[in-house]
Amino acid sequence: MKPGKLLALGAAALLLALAGCREDRQEDGALRIGVAVYKGEDTYLSNMTQAMQESVDLWCAETGERIQISLSDAQESQNTQNEQIDRFLSLGYDVLCVNLVDRTDAARVVDKAREAGVPLVFFNREPVQEDIDAWDQVYYVGSDARQSAQLQAQIVLDLWESDPDALDRNGDGVLQYMMLEGESRHQDAVIRTEVSVQTLREAGVPLERVESGIANWDRNQAAALAESALVQHPEIELILCNNDDMALGAADAVARLGLDFANIVGIDGTPQGVEAVDQGRLLGTVVMDYPAHGEALFRLARALALGEDPMEAAGLTERTIRIPMYIYSSR
Numbered sequence: 001m002k003p004g005k006l007l008a009l010g011a012a013a014l015l016l017a018l019a020g021c022r023e024d025r026q027e028d029g030a031l032r033i034g035v036a037v038y039k040g041e042d043t044y045l046s047n048m049t050q051a052m053q054e055s056v057d058l059w060c061a062e063t064g065e066r067i068q069i070s071l072s073d074a075q076e077s078q079n080t081q082n083e084q085i086d087r088f089l090s091l092g093y094d095v096l097c098v099n100l101v102d103r104t105d106a107a108r109v110v111d112k113a114r115e116a117g118v119p120l121v122f123f124n125r126e127p128v129q130e131d132i133d134a135w136d137q138v139y140y141v142g143s144d145a146r147q148s149a150q151l152q153a154q155i156v157l158d159l160w161e162s163d164p165d166a167l168d169r170n171g172d173g174v175l176q177y178m179m180l181e182g183e184s185r186h187q188d189a190v191i192r193t194e195v196s197v198q199t200l201r202e203a204g205v206p207l208e209r210v211e212s213g214i215a216n217w218d219r220n221q222a223a224a225l226a227e228s229a230l231v232q233h234p235e236i237e238l239i240l241c242n243n244d245d246m247a248l249g250a251a252d253a254v255a256r257l258g259l260d261f262a263n264i265v266g267i268d269g270t271p272q273g274v275e276a277v278d279q280g281r282l283l284g285t286v287v288m289d290y291p292a293h294g295e296a297l298f299r300l301a302r303a304l305a306l307g308e309d310p311m312e313a314a315g316l317t318e319r320t321i322r323i324p325m326y327i328y329s330s331r
């Protein structure tokens with residue numbers, strides 16, 4: 001197990017200037033970075049934007065530069081996010097970092113940024129390559145969804161090979177599982193759902209999908225779905241979740257039902273998810289390394305805003321940055 005740095009941040013308010021080295025600097029030449037997120041309450045994004053701010057604070061302290069980050073929360077509305085992006089552009093921000101509500105709306109955002117001459121970095125929700133290629137000032141920072149699903153499957157496979165009885169609780173030689181999925185329009189949800197199961201099947205694990213549900217990355221929705229499923233299908237031996245918040249929701253359901261069950265696997269490596277693994281409430285999670293995401297996002301945004309070579313500043317070989325991941329498990 002490789003512990004990561006644990007950080008937390010509550011939901012960001014609409015167009016909130018984050019704390020750091022930027023007070024009262026609107027008019028004195030500070031570099032301004034506009035950050036637009038689909039939902040401020042998303043645990044992983046909260047941790048990631050906080051890590052980005054900490055990278056900014058450290059940079060300001062060491063260099064004396066003045067950098068302001070302003071965060072907008074679209075609350076899951078693409079129309080709201082479009083208005084927030086328009087506002088960033090009208091206020092003359094130097095660079096935009098956008099976590100799209102709807103990745104199919106990327107072309108509009110690219111067109112607006114290009115018209116204003118403002119570099120654009122998408123993060124966490126990856127547009128299609130055509131949208132990234134539409135302008136040479138468009139970049140993407142994220143992780144490989146396929147790899148995250150493969151690592152999630154590896155957590156299960158490791159236990160299956162070392163202690164199959166811990167998974168095959170009813171001894172029938174088949175692993176009955178439930179899948180908790182993120183929102184249907186998010187490409188990572190589709191990939192994580194399909195590839196995790198595909199990886200296990202290809203490794204020879206006999207699987208039977210007993211139940212599934214779309215919980216939209218949300219802990220409460222996942223808890224409701226998991227509780228209902230566990231009551232109706234006590235044969236469930238594994239719960240695969242597209243992210244940690246949904247895994248924690250499943251663990252909440254287990255606790256409410258008073259069950260002895262911890263074969264729940266998430267993806268993200270949030271502080272709450274890692275803590276739940278340590279407590280034995282989750283089998284494991286895939287750590288997305290949000291401090292590395294936040295650092296890379298800041299370095300790239302700053303380089304683009306200042307007209308520096310982003311390849312040199314962020315160590316890029318192309319206009320997409322993929323942050324490595326690793327497994328954190330109780331076994």
